[in-house]
Amino acid sequence: MIKHILFDLDDTLYPTSAGLMHAISARMSEYMVTRLGIPAEDVDRQRRDYWSRYGTTLRGLYVERHIDPQDFLDFVHDVRVERYLPPDARLEAMLARLPQPKSIFTNASAKYAHAVLRALGIEKHFGAIFDIVFVEYHSKPAPSAYDKVVAALPVRADECLMIDDAARNLVPAKRLGMKTMWLKGSADALLAEGSECADFTIKTIYEVAEVSMRGEL
Ligand SMILES: [Mg+2]
Structure with a gap:
């Protein structure tokens, strides 16, 4: 019986096609070029390397280049979120139908997460926002991040469902006993790594309610 649902934020609560992550990703690359002097032609390769070794660009830059993580987050999240994300009434209605309390578990900052939820018109459905500061910059999929989140939840790990597009x-999450739902939002092979551990696979976030209605949560 699922008593709590943990939602990833980016490319999970809105589709990749919204373009928001693309804009933020461009800001990350811009940061590396303008603030750190990394040659533009090296940026993509380095970010792919950070993604595989550290989980995120932020974590890689933090460990290897000793950047100020707050400065990086402020820079990359300096985008007009509402220009990319219109209110999503269908998502709002779906969340209202799910009886479980809901939280956000994101590698982004809480301030940005609030802006995303506000733009989508779904802020009231979420209790806690477990952000990158909460997990002390140990971004998903670092196991310590999950331990911190589980310790803060009022339910056991095996009473939790986690939804993420990566x-x-x-x-x-699976290792801790959570139920897992993979949102297969794109054909990107990197995002499919680990998909064999997913209890459920969905194509859009709206399908969560269908799984719930079937009594599978
Ligand atoms: Mg995501």
Whole structure:
């Protein structure tokens, strides 16, 4: 019986096609070029390397280049979220139908997460926002991040469902006993790594209610 649902934020509560993550990703690359002097032609390769070794660009830059993580977050999240995300009444209605309390578990900052939820018109449905500061910059899929989140929840790990578009982020959740749902939003092979551990696979976030209605949660 699922008593709590943990939602990833980016590319999970809104589709990749919204373009928001693309804009933020461009800001990350811009930060590396303008603030750190990394040659533009090296940025993509380095970010792919950070993604695989550290989980995020932020974590890689933090460990290897000793950047100020707050400065990085302020820079990359300096986008007009509402220009990319219109209110989503269908999502709002779906969340209202799910009886479980809901939280956000994101590698972004809480301030940005609030802006995303506000733009989508779904802020009232979420209790806690477990952000990158809460997990002390140990981004998903670092196991310590999950331990911190589980310790803060009023339910046991095996009473939790976690939903994320990056399947590898579900692996530590599964190991802790959570139910896992992979949102297969794109054909990107990197995002499918670890998908064998998903209890459910959905194509859009709206399908969560269908799984719930079937009595599977
Ligand atoms: Mg995501």
